Amino acid sequence: MSSVPxxxxxxxxxxxxxxxxxxxxxxxxxxxxxxxxPSAFHEARRRRHGxxxxxxxxxxxxxxxxxxxxxxxxTGGTSGGAPGTSTPGGGVDVTDAGVTYTxxxxxxxxxxxxxxxxxxxxxNTWVGADQQYVKTSTSKSTGKSVSVSYGSGSFSGTEFTDxxxxxxxxxxxxxxxxxxxxxxxxxxxxxxxxxxxVDLTQGTVSGTDSVPTVTDNLFAQGAIANDSIGIFYQPTTxxxxxNGELTFGGIDESKITGDVNFVPITSTSPAxxxxxxxxxxxxxxxxxxxxxxxxxxxxxxxxxxxxxxAFQAYQQATGAKLDNSTGLLTLTExxxxxxxxxxxxxxxxxxxxxxxxxxxxxxxxxxIGGEEGKIYLVVADLGSQSGQGLDFINGFAFLQRFYSVFxxxxxxxxxxxxxxxxxxxx
Numbered sequence: 001m002s003s004v005p006x007x008x009x010x011x012x013x014x015x016x017x018x019x020x021x022x023x024x025x026x027x028x029x030x031x032x033x034x035x036x037x038p039s040a041f042h043e044a045r046r047r048r049h050g051x052x053x054x055x056x057x058x059x060x061x062x063x064x065x066x067x068x069x070x071x072x073x074x075t076g077g078t079s080g081g082a083p084g085t086s087t088p089g090g091g092v093d094v095t096d097a098g099v100t101y102t103x104x105x106x107x108x109x110x111x112x113x114x115x116x117x118x119x120x121x122x123x124n125t126w127v128g129a130d131q132q133y134v135k136t137s138t139s140k141s142t143g144k145s146v147s148v149s150y151g152s153g154s155f156s157g158t159e160f161t162d163x164x165x166x167x168x169x170x171x172x173x174x175x176x177x178x179x180x181x182x183x184x185x186x187x188x189x190x191x192x193x194x195x196x197x198v199d200l201t202q203g204t205v206s207g208t209d210s211v212p213t214v215t216d217n218l219f220a221q222g223a224i225a226n227d228s229i230g231i232f233y234q235p236t237t238x239x240x241x242x243n244g245e246l247t248f249g250g251i252d253e254s255k256i257t258g259d260v261n262f263v264p265i266t267s268t269s270p271a272x273x274x275x276x277x278x279x280x281x282x283x284x285x286x287x288x289x290x291x292x293x294x295x296x297x298x299x300x301x302x303x304x305x306x307x308x309x310a311f312q313a314y315q316q317a318t319g320a321k322l323d324n325s326t327g328l329l330t331l332t333e334x335x336x337x338x339x340x341x342x343x344x345x346x347x348x349x350x351x352x353x354x355x356x357x358x359x360x361x362x363x364x365x366x367x368i369g370g371e372e373g374k375i376y377l378v379v380a381d382l383g384s385q386s387g388q389g390l391d392f393i394n395g396f397a398f399l400q401r402f403y404s405v406f407x408x409x410x411x412x413x414x415x416x417x418x419x420x421x422x423x424x425x426x
Contacts, residue, residue, distance in 0.1 A: 125175065
């Protein structure tokens with residue numbers, strides 16, 4: 001199985017800051033800014049087929065005729081920003097996220113290892129922010145300029161093609177990469193591994209329509225069988241754990257404890273333009289919070305967000321109090337002892353989100369400006385009422401408990417339980 005391990009880093013931001021960023025993302029989705037899910041991908045592909053386009057070959061042709069690049073869009077849609085050609089301020093920057101993911105990626109032959117942010121909301125791969133680019137026999141400058149503007153970060157430099165090694169079985173020949181001559185907003189990393197849809201590369205390289213992503217090229221070069229991506233996390237109890245895995249082109253069966261159940265992308269807009277699904281959410285056995293509601297699955301959102309009315313019903317059912325210093329709900333020990341599971345019904349399958357899953361890991365309270373030993377809930381207010389086509393965001397807090405598959409080729413999302421679904425580590 002072609003898997004790439006990655007490190008999950010909880011970035012020390014106050015909970016209020018994380019909540020503000022998560023809500024800003026929700027508002028941008030409600031406004032329909034920068035859709036980047038499979039529907040948007042297929043739509044853009046249809047538009048592109050209407051006129052001549054000049055891609056790099058051989059991979060470019062495959063990228064245009066097959067949505068393999070979008071497979072990785074999937075990883076939750078937006079852990080990052082959109083390119084400079086998009087609506088100003090339209091993206092949510094990967095460098096602003098409350099949780100970031102980094103992988104060690106080899107470039108060149110013999111490869112030099114670079115620490116790259118895995119970004120599902122942008123699609124250019126580039127190096128040189130921190131460690132300098134090392135040229136080898138496989139490095140070729142195209143002489144073209146490349147630049148991408150993210151929310152609070154940006155880079156510009158020269159386009160090269162080079163061999164990129166994600167793992168022993170995932171080696172890409174002639175991958176377009178940016179080599180930064182200047183980069184802002186990327187402390188502690190060397191660049192980005194962009195695994196969003198190929199459309200997000202439009203206008204980033206001079207004289208080039210769009211640039212095949214690493215996923216496009218893996219698919220075109222026969223290294224992966226499907227244009228999909230599987231993501232595994234486990235509950236993060238210390239920052240900087242290597243506890244995630246990205247599987248290009250399939251599912252890592254060793255990480256799941258049941259079947260992956262797939263559902264088609266919701267038809268409700270705006271969730272339909274992202275990794276949108278329909279789900280019911282129930283607290284305990286009796287309290288229905290959402291019914292037949294559309295929302296998105298998103299690695300780039302930290303918390304589990306529910307529409308305001310559903311959030312208020314949850315707060316009432318749990319007896320939780322809003323904590324002014326963090327902006328999160330808190331519970332007393334005895335309330336936590338009585339906390340019921342949340343049940344997510346997706347396509348007829350029910351996923352249990354336990355009491356332990358509903359709380360921020362207590363060992364990481366200091367990273368969000370919380371008090372030691374206090375119990376903070378990860379369920380938060382999305383910031384708008386239900387019924388507008390985005391009633392929830394199943395963010396990182398949710399995805400730590402389930403394996404997720406983002407399948408662009410078939411416009412579907414899959415979920416499965418893991419050995420960590422019922423973990424008591426928080």
